[in-house]
Amino acid sequence: MSVEGSTKAVVTALGANLGIAVTKFVAYLLTSSSSMLAESIHSVADSSNQALLLIGGKRAARSATPEHPFGYGRERYIYAFIVSIVLFSAGGLFALYEGWHKISDPHPITSWHWVPIAVLLVAIVLESMALRTAVKESNAVRGSAGWVQFIRRSKSPELPVILLEDTGALAGLLFALAGVGLTLATGDGIWDGLGTAAIGVLLVVIAFVLATEVKSLLIGESAGPEQISAIERAIVAGDDVPSVIHMRTLHLGPDELLVAAKIAIDVADDAYQVAAAINGAEDRIRQAVPIARLIYLEPDILRRP
Template sequence: MSASGGSKAIVAALGANLAIAVAKFVAFAFSGSSSMLAEGVHSVADSGNQALLLLGGKRAKRAATDEHPFGYGRERYVYGFLVSIVLFSVGGLFALYEGYSKIRHPHELDHWYWPVGVLVFAICAEGYSFRTAVHESNELRGQQSWVQFIRRAKAPELPIVLLEDFGALIGLVLALFGVGLTLATGDGVWDGVGTVCIGTLLVVIAVVLGIETKSLLLGEGAGAADVAAIRSAIVDDDVVTGVIHMRTLYLGPEELLVAAKIAVQHDDSATEVARAIDAAEARIRVAVPIARVIYLEPDIQRTGPAAATA
């Protein structure tokens, strides 16, 4: 996986979540806290998320075949979609069910120091993982806001890890809130309330990630800045006089397809047109390096009704 795939952030998150999951289940075993159980399942789900992201990054590197001539780069989007929908939703729905059961049948916490100690440890570990994800994301997002980065990023891994870690930190605070109120009031209902809040948070994050990865699966084109750079690179004001129409499509996070019909002079020779196309392709790759698959079709610029159907 390339650096833009955020492999360091994924590995950091995987290690943190595995350690946290074990600690949470131990705390649940000693205390009976439903918040701890929900958070334990949440951490297991997050660990599965990171394993899927790593697997998707590895499978996306496979060479193109006759059946998949454009390669497997978009497989990273498939695994991102599985993460956002299946595992997050399973974690969220389990937490909602567990919280509802605890509200209906509350009981006091046993050995309260276990859940409190584990939650403090988990907040520190998740904070480190989140810091790593933020650091890697800052190298890519430039002047974009965090919302813009999550919505526009073509590599799904970093946005997923960012939202996972952010959701995990908020979930831990909610769990600490539920456990704390249960200890303060002696009413186990608050533990269930905290668990329901965790489940709601996970489902909301699942919906957000599902929407974003669905858009990538359907196929997104290049951004406005890259489109303008490609158009400018195509035209040489000699043989290639303009772009009649153009389409772009991400074949994967680091591979862009460019297909364009370009306007040439009616009296240019085939040799001149072929050389101009080769030169235009080279200029495109310099202007937008991820534009690796390029198809340029020469045509005579027409005006009037016929041009609209060209």
């Protein structure tokens, strides 16, 4: 996963959301539309999330220490998990509350009728541009995987998070546009409340999906099937290692993989030959899968039938 591509998508989304948040809040002050208030909070939450992703990426780049000998790569997962919590609490729950409040006490938009429509249309354009950047950067790394597969299997959290956030933001804007438009057309403020509630449900669902996927990364995921096959082929590519008895892999971060394997050696090999076999296998693994930074190979006697 390209760190530069992830950072570009995050920075693009952050810039768009900061500008959109201010514009939406001004529109809310002029019209008292609950959809505009919910969307303002949504954009503030998204902006906070993108700032958190940038902080997580910076902190994850720190070098290993005696206290943390495997480094800080998982900080990116921790901050991505915090993002899902922020999106759920600050975005989704607030929008649900505001929607319920507006449905309980509906009132029409009586002034500055054109403002929310204009703001939402401009926001849709800006969010579409941010989503386009996220899609472009994701296409560069997802290969032949479908979008659902990419989000579920990606070891780097930033692009899946931005993809879901930007998609949710665009859908939320459409809900808000529908709610505000129907309120202006009918004079019934309940449509504004329903649009707000729809935004809340959408954000809660996205937050749940994000939390589930990032939790799996925090617990610890193995390398992908292609990388596992490449490592196994690399180990036995030389004449010094006949076979792999068993192997385990673990992502310490998106760009750092731990490989632990028990490899077979011939009973006739001496200590020098065993050491040379291990060193040769490690070199081949690193060439085949460059993110395999930590490699532990344990030799065992090959038991011939």
